Amino acid sequence: MKTRVPSLILGRLFIALITLTIVSFAVFFATTLLPGDTATILLGQSATPEAIAGLRTAMHLDEPALLRFLYWIVGLFQGDLGTSYANHVPVATLIGGRLLNTLKLAGLTTLVSVPLALTLGITAAMWRRTLYDRIVTIATIGIISVPEFVIATSAVLVFAVYLKWLPALSFTYDVNSFSGLLRAYAMPVITLTFGVSAQMIRMTRAAVIETLNTPYVEMALLKGASRPRLVLRHALPNALSPIANAVALSLSYLVGGVIIVETIFNYPGIAKLMVDAVSTRDLPLIQSCAMIFCVGYLLLITTADIVAILSNPRLR
Amino acid sequence: MTNLVEIRDLRVEATTDSGRRVEILKGITLDVAAGETVAFIGESGSGKTTAAMTLLGYARPGCRICGGSVRVDGRDMVALSEKERATLRGTTVAYVPQSAAAAFNPAATIMDQVIEVTQIHKLMPVEEARHRAVALFRALSLPNPDSIGDRYPHQVSGGQLQRLAAAMALIGDPKVVIFDEPTTALDVTTQVEVLRAFKDVTAKRRIACVYVSHDLAVVAQIADRIMVLRHGEVQEIGSVDDILHRPAHPYTKELLHAFHPDGGGRVVPTTTSHTEPLLDISMLSAGYGPPQPNGKPLVLAVKEVSLQVKPGTNLGIIGESGCGKSTLARAIAGILPACDGTIQFNGRDLWQSARQRSREQLRDLQIVFQHADTALNPAKSIEEILGRPLTFYHGLRGKARDARIDALLDMVRLPRALRHRRPAELSGGQKQRVNFARALAAEPKLILCDEITSALDTVVAAAIIDLLKELQRELGLSYVFISHDLSVIEAICDEIVVMYRGQTVETIIPAERQEPQHPYSRLLFSSVPKLDPTWLDTLDLDADRMRLA
Structure with a gap:
């Protein structure tokens, strides 16, 4: 049988590429719509009109927007993210370390939250309508309902202020030992895990329960299969695609949406960098950060779609 | 023991x-x-x-x-x-x-x-x-x-x-x-x-x-x-x-x-070869998928089918699933426009697409679908379901419409009190009767019945067939009856067309007790289980040889 998987995956990647192009367009033109003239901002209120005009020419600001967009895109492809307006440092240097920090935090949170959420979601579905399922469901709804900053500040209050187990701020430079790593990341990771797991648990539970209601699971039950076997062998493989999507959507939040956690724990990540860039109207920095968020998001969603394609035997 | x-x-x-x-x-x-x-x-x-x-x-x-x-x-x-x-x-x-x-x-x-x-x-x-x-x-x-x-x-x-x-x-x-x-x-x-x-x-x-x-x-x-x-x-x-x-x-x-649905209860109309056909289809082809360079769709489900229905007579179309019988019904009704061939109704050419047909033409030719569950809008009451075609085709409103709805419910032997209920509150047989009454509301000359008894129990299905015969007597309708169930078709049809892989392979007239000739129709007819317990054991193995051919 001819397999359609390669062409489907190629098609999906192509769509991702088109999305990225549209997004880069949107990012560029949305940032140029920000109020204020860049040259005026850079030179300050007291600059002479001649100086401003000179700077505009030097920065190509007097050229058509479409042309500037092309310059920017070509620069991106060459790895030139531009120079920060605020402190004249190449944007790549500014972002580099921060991105690594964010990826570290996101990676650790993923390592903790995904296995935890999948286990809880699957077991809750397995023992549906039992006390265990009720507790998991109520707990996840409770956690979804509490805003992140409440969880973060309570964690600081309890673990740092009263118990004095953990530092209130994340000292990322002191992570050479395992205990140091644990101390630095424990609270931000726990806070983020709370936030992203709840959705994954609920979606996993729903997806598994839906497949548990199918005739083929009933058939397996009538073959004498035990409950874990029903769930792991029969329900889960068919629930993979919705679960992968739920995981991707939840994790995409870790790339760009962790500003509250970064602020509260004073963690030097990329979200905080972008907010700082907005307050200083540092356009190249904003654009680069926005692009990074979009790429991260697209990567996750595309991966989830590819998992869905691969897990469907009808396409193999 | x-x-x-x-x-x-x-x-x-x-x-x-x-x-x-x-x-x-x-x-x-x-x-x-x-x-x-x-x-x-x-x-x-x-x-x-x-x-x-x-x-x-x-x-x-x-x-x-x-x-x-x-x-x-x-x-x-x-x-x-x-x-x-x-x-x-x-x-x-x-x-x-x-x-x-x-x-x-x-x-x-x-x-x-x-x-x-x-x-x-x-x-x-x-x-x-x-x-x-x-x-x-x-x-x-x-x-x-x-x-x-x-x-x-x-x-x-x-x-x-x-x-x-x-x-x-x-x-x-x-x-x-x-x-x-x-x-x-x-x-x-x-x-x-x-x-x-x-x-x-x-x-x-x-x-x-x-x-x-x-x-x-x-x-x-x-x-x-x-x-x-x-x-x-x-x-x-x-x-x-x-x-x-x-x-x-x-x-x-x-x-x-x-x-044993009895073939009786119907007066076979006296038609001669000179009677003008009510429905005359010639060389009709229809299918699914994007059009190919030769103008035909990608998958051709019906290939050059020709058939005629005389006024007051019933035509049965039989075949296995996937043989194109439902596609043929959809092409006649104009839901799926045919890609080739002509459809004549009452002596006049019909457009291939239902959108282009006149209201009168639409009214004369109604279709009843297999699953009443999906054909009836679950959010509407029976009254609204039957009332809509009455207003659409006949401009009936108010009291006149109410009276007509009652008459329709009487016709299909349903209690009038059902008119305020919704489809979900009815049994399978009742829903199929409403589904049929909806087609009757248009006062058509010909009704296409697409597997209308297939989803019903034997006893209920037999009652529906009896109802169809009665209505035919009273209203002088014609049916095109599509089914994979030979006993149902034999009970009501004057002429049976056997379809196989999108083509008609044979026309059989049950009244003449003629034996099927085409190998596929022989296989089909011999495969219908008989109440005789020895039937399966003594079944002619001819069928198997034919299947291989």
Whole structure:
């Protein structure tokens, strides 16, 4: 049988590429719509009109927007993210370390939250309508309902202020030992895990329960299969695609949406960098950060779609 | 003789959505001996599947075994713990589901699922299990027995899946096998092969079988005894011969009567070859998919079909699923515009697309779909469903419309009080009557009936056929009747067209008692099960040779 998987995956990647192009367009033109003239901002209120005009020419600001967009895109492809307006440092240097920090935090949170959420979601579905399922469901709804900053500040209050187990701020430079790593990341990771797991648990539970209601699971039950076997062998493989999507959507939040956690724990990540860039109207920095968020998001969603394609035997 | 299965005063209750408890099995008692086949027969909702599943100690979600005992091989499935039941499922008692297509896990290969029973119960090593499975595939006369197990369920046909499901049930060497309507979803031509395979294998191994079905003719071929169920109660238990020839209970008689729909009750209109046809189709082609360079769609489902319907007569179209009969109906109705050919109605050309036809033309030609459930808007009351075509075609409003709705409900023999209900509150037969009344509301000359009795129980379907005949007498309608069920078509049609792979292969006039000539129609006609219990065993093997040709 001819397999359609390669062409489907190629098609999906192509769509991702088109999305990225549209997004880069949107990012560029949305940032140029920000109020204020860049040259005026850079030179300050007291600059002479001649100086401003000179700077505009030097920065190509007097050229058509479409042309500037092309310059920017070509620069991106060459790895030139531009120079920060605020402190004249190449944007790549500014972002580099921060991105690594964010990826570290996101990676650790993923390592903790995904296995935890999948286990809880699957077991809750397995023992549906039992006390265990009720507790998991109520707990996840409770956690979804509490805003992140409440969880973060309570964690600081309890673990740092009263118990004095953990530092209130994340000292990322002191992570050479395992205990140091644990101390630095424990609270931000726990806070983020709370936030992203709840959705994954609920979606996993729903997806598994839906497949548990199918005739083929009933058939397996009538073959004498035990409950874990029903769930792991029969329900889960068919629930993979919705679960992968739920995981991707939840994790995409870790790339760009962790500003509250970064602020509260004073963690030097990329979200905080972008907010700082907005307050200083540092356009190249904003654009680069926005692009990074979009790429991260697209990567996750595309991966989830590819998992869905691969897990469907009808396409193999 | 010891009985392998002993059911004593079995009761099952179901909890409804409103929390009310309803007893759906009201004290059933039955014995099944080793090597014996007992059929459970009854209409949908009679509790026959529920009763069969209790042999596995299983009740569907929402149901509960609340009394009595079900002893299988000496152990009471009701009293056992869930874990103990699981050890017996697949090894002592096995289940063949109604829809094998839904009962196979789409994400695993067939072989993995067939031998799963041996792995769950640790009966034998994987290699040995595979050999056994291949032997079973061969015994069930499946094609390519050595390699079919490596495929995924969606890669094999429905009839093959049904036999694979039987292999899945037999691999653990069970003493009792439950067949839950295993051939209902199959074409008659496939059904014959599957039934024969089941019968051979179970007879060789002396397996006790419980065969659930609503089709008396199928049951007559395969069962030793028949248990007739209705409303969760046993109406009658007896040998096949007794039930077929000396039915005692009125319901059993009704079932038998429904199986012989009488061709009478209709006056065949006197038409001559000079009578102008009401519907005249010539060289009609239709299909699906994007148009190809030659102007034809990608998949051509109907190929150059020509047929005629004279006023007041009925044309039957028969064929297996996928032969293009429903596509033909959709092309005539203009829902799926034909890509080639002409449709003449009442002497005038019709546009191929319904959008371009005049309101009068639309009114004259109505279509009734197979599933009343999906054809009737669940959010509207019966009154609104019937009122809409009245306003659309006849401009009726207010009192005149109300009166007409009442008249329509009378015509289809439904109580007038139903007009305020919604489709979900009606039974299957009632919904199909409303579906038909909706077509009648337009006052058409011709009604296309697309498998309108296929989703109904035998008794209900027979009543619908009687209704159609009565209405034809009163209103002078013509029907184009599409079905895969020959007995239904024979009961109502003056002319039968056999379709095969998108083409008409033969036209048969039942009144002239002519024998089918084309090999496919011969196969089709000979595959329809007869009430005679020896039918399957003596069936001419010509059919098999033809199938290979």
